[in-house]
Amino acid sequence: MAGPRTRAVDRRPPGRRRASHSLDAVLTAAVELLDEAGDSALTFRALAARLGTGVGSIYWYVTSKDDLLDRATDHVLAGVLTAVEGQPGTDDPIADLRVMAVTLFDAIVDRPWLAAYFMRNTDVQGNSLLLYEKLGQQTLRLDLTPKERFHAVSAIVGVVVGTAADLGQDPPEEVVSGAVDRAEFLARYAATWRAADPDQFPFVSQIADEFAGHDDREQFLAALDLTLAGLRLQAGGEVGQPGHE
Amino acid sequence: MAGPRTRAVDRRPPGRRRASHSLDAVLTAAVELLDEAGDSALTFRALAARLGTGVGSIYWYVTSKDDLLDRATDHVLAGVLTAVEGQPGTDDPIADLRVMAVTLFDAIVDRPWLAAYFMRNTDVQGNSLLLYEKLGQQTLRLDLTPKERFHAVSAIVGVVVGTAADLGQDPPEEVVSGAVDRAEFLARYAATWRAADPDQFPFVSQIADEFAGHDDREQFLAALDLTLAGLRLQAGGEVGQPGHE
DNA sequence: CGGATTTATCGAACAATGTTCTATCGTCTG
DNA sequence: CAGACGATAGAACATTGTTCGATAAATCCG
Numbered sequence A, B: 001m002a003g004p005r006t007r008a009v010d011r012r013p014p015g016r017r018r019a020s021h022s023l024d025a026v027l028t029a030a031v032e033l034l035d036e037a038g039d040s041a042l043t044f045r046a047l048a049a050r051l052g053t054g055v056g057s058i059y060w061y062v063t064s065k066d067d068l069l070d071r072a073t074d075h076v077l078a079g080v081l082t083a084v085e086g087q088p089g090t091d092d093p094i095a096d097l098r099v100m101a102v103t104l105f106d107a108i109v110d111r112p113w114l115a116a117y118f119m120r121n122t123d124v125q126g127n128s129l130l131l132y133e134k135l136g137q138q139t140l141r142l143d144l145t146p147k148e149r150f151h152a153v154s155a156i157v158g159v160v161v162g163t164a165a166d167l168g169q170d171p172p173e174e175v176v177s178g179a180v181d182r183a184e185f186l187a188r189y190a191a192t193w194r195a196a197d198p199d200q201f202p203f204v205s206q207i208a209d210e211f212a213g214h215d216d217r218e219q220f221l222a223a224l225d226l227t228l229a230g231l232r233l234q235a236g237g238e239v240g241q242p243g244h245e
Numbered sequence C: 001c002g003g004a005t006t007t008a009t010c011g012a013a014c015a016a017t018g019t020t021c022t023a024t025c026g027t028c029t030g
Numbered sequence D: 001c002a003g004a005c006g007a008t009a010g011a012a013c014a015t016t017g018t019t020c021g022a023t024a025a026a027t028c029c030g
Helices: A021-039 A045-049 A055-061 A065-085 A093-110 A113-120 A126-139 A146-168 A182-194 A203-211 A216-233 B021-035 B044-053 B056-061 B065-085 B092-109 B111-118 B126-139 B146-168 B182-194 B200-212 B216-234
Strands: none
Touching: A021 A055, A021 A065, A045 A055, A045 B065, A065 A093, A065 A113, A065 A126, A093 A113, A093 A126, A093 A146, A093 A216, A113 A146, A126 A146, A126 B044, A126 B146, A126 B200, A146 A216, A146 B146, A146 B182, A146 B200, A146 B216, A203 B146, A216 B146, A216 B216, B021 B044, B021 B056, B021 B065, B044 B056, B044 B182, B065 B111, B065 B126, B092 B111, B092 B126, B092 B146, B092 B216, B111 B146, B146 B216, B182 B200
């Protein structure tokens, strides 16, 4: 969406001889750590411990933590990409866009750490670029100017990543520790909001109940559908079936 | 949007006597540091140096760095809120929503560090909540269900923060150092994309030029307008003037 | 007034982390 | 066999956020 940062040259050995660890092993272990305990769990020392090697060794495959994260993201994105490519596809480009966006969203829900490094990982290369292309190809089937296509894809990716990032935050420790479950946690908030003076806070007090029974996925779909409705309008509206629930 | 994290109790002295530093001074200095050199510039040591105090003293006003950031954000958001409140307001709620969203976006452009801590700062309280309310009040003028209102506001905030966060990333060091200016930097990317095989990358190669002359604000407005168009449709469309350029 | 309590400050110490550096080992290659 | 190179290991360093105890200054209270 914006611009890349300089990348490390790939110093991976061509014929892997008998290396005890490959870049792939490093990346896999890194993803494991991230999956298991999130963002903060991925440290060079923890990674080295899991691989059974020294800290310094990792730097032979990777030039920095940023680099590690970039590659780990790309590693995972490969799977997302094939998932997206495996989707059937209809005669309605916007419906297809929707399916792809949802797939991407689900992938981020599965791996919340992806969200953070999706925004930061501005290097539009590798699988990230391929995904971008895949989305963009749907817009080619719409009656839009190139600029409108560009903006449409940006907007959709923005909705996905924006919503998912919000969701990717590690919940407060009370919830993690299991002391309070998510429902009660939300309910507590809702209570605060409902208690707000309806004259001064008409919206918040009306919305309190929605917030309590609040479903992230539903919220995402609502945002996505608003954007897609706008897009359908922009594309002339005559393409495909208008109302898709 | 999601949930809060536990907050520190306010131990600020009621009558400030002759304290050499107040919470306000700490927050102001923190914001200065963030404004001057961004995210990474705000360290407790740098902050202490600027205040002419010791590191430990800051912990009397603030319980952690998260807390510091939360308060600093809220501090700044106060200004944004009054800016939003100062806006005239028309008979078209959606137009008003647009103006407010743009104002918020501009604030984040001015202070890119806001974006990061806008998503993380899930404690929907203080000025953040007030802003939420302010946006929501516009939706009360639309023919929507409470749930739809909730989703609408979430979607709009998502667009603002999502786009702004993307933009808030510190650009690669080449650009910062002035070695390459932004235009050339983007052009370099565009070149890569344009060189892509048009058969395999029809979208990216078509879009390359748009990306080169790419304007963040324009991109944001495009995304916002898609969402608002969808919202207008959802609200029945008969409210206010339909096409607003 | 004088001790005690609260308010506020300071900087040394700690633990964790990313990163660098040097030493070393093994496997090819000539 | 000797040197080069691929690869590894871990000690050392700088920079973080955070904790702690010592201590001063203000305030309160009897």
